[in-house]
Amino acid sequence: MSRLSTRADGIAAVFGAAMIAAVVGSPAASQEAARNPAADYRFTADHRLEFPADYREWIFLSAGHGMTYGPSANPHGPPLFENVFVNPSAHREFLKTGRWPDRSIFVLEIRNAVTEGSINQGGQFQKGVVSVEVEIKDPRFSDPDGWGFFEFDTDRKPAQRAAKGASCYTCHSAHGAVEQTFVQFYPTLIPVAEKYGTLKKQP
Numbered sequence: 001m002s003r004l005s006t007r008a009d010g011i012a013a014v015f016g017a018a019m020i021a022a023v024v025g026s027p028a029a030s031q032e033a034a035r036n037p038a039a040d041y042r043f044t045a046d047h048r049l050e051f052p053a054d055y056r057e058w059i060f061l062s063a064g065h066g067m068t069y070g071p072s073a074n075p076h077g078p079p080l081f082e083n084v085f086v087n088p089s090a091h092r093e094f095l096k097t098g099r100w101p102d103r104s105i106f107v108l109e110i111r112n113a114v115t116e117g118s119i120n121q122g123g124q125f126q127k128g129v130v131s132v133e134v135e136i137k138d139p140r141f142s143d144p145d146g147w148g149f150f151e152f153d154t155d156r157k158p159a160q161r162a163a164k165g166a167s168c169y170t171c172h173s174a175h176g177a178v179e180q181t182f183v184q185f186y187p188t189l190i191p192v193a194e195k196y197g198t199l200k201k202q203p
């Protein structure tokens with residue numbers, strides 16, 4: 001056997017092993033997720049939501065810039081950025097049905113906008129986190145409608161659910177295009193909701 005073919009066989013063997021590991025690894029991972037579907041968020045014993053520390057590894061839905069609609073609006077300062085993330089299992093289900101499954105979790109991360117830095121000569125880029133807001137669809141929140149809203153302080157300590165009647169619930173249920181969420185502002189989800197007929201007409 002030539003040196004070359006030995007090396008090629010070696011590479012093939014390594015590749016084969018890696019592929020077996022990948023094939024064996026992924027169903028195990030999804031079985032784990034199926035056994036423990038609430039793994040994307042956890043509550044403390046006194047019903048506070050722990051900060052969802054991994055949210056930056058989830059699916060990025062879109063970024064708003066300088067949108068003014070609520071308490072975090074900053075009309076007198078530089079416009080803020082709002083980045084929206086959803087847990088991957090909920091996103092997969094939405095792509096198949098146009099609806100959010102139970103145990104969907106959304107993060108709205110609000111960041112400062114800055115203009116001066118490095119080689120930038122115009123436009124704005126994102127800087128420090130101003131606040132993190134979270135929304136969850138879970139049957140434990142049957143009162144009023146299966147959704148819970150949470151606001152985290154900068155210390156990221158576990159957060160209490162916003163009280164029933166808080167503005168989060170009224171604005172999201174009145175204006176969100178799909179269930180309680182603002183799919184009308186997430187360009188990749190709009191065609192999915194249209195396809196499955198779940199987009200409300202004039203939110």
Ligand code: HEC
Nearest residue numbers: 064069070082106108133135149150167168171181182185
């Ligand atoms: C006056 C209306 C209004 C109020 C009040 C409001 N929101 Fe929202 N929220 C929005 C809009 C509009 C978006 C879309 C944001 C974007 O595209 O940047 C949004 C997006 C979100 C998202 C991303 C998922 C989604 O629903 O689309 C979360 C999480 C969220 N808000 C949490 C909260 C929490 C927690 C509160 C209460 C403390 C709250 N919001 C109060 C209007 C509101």
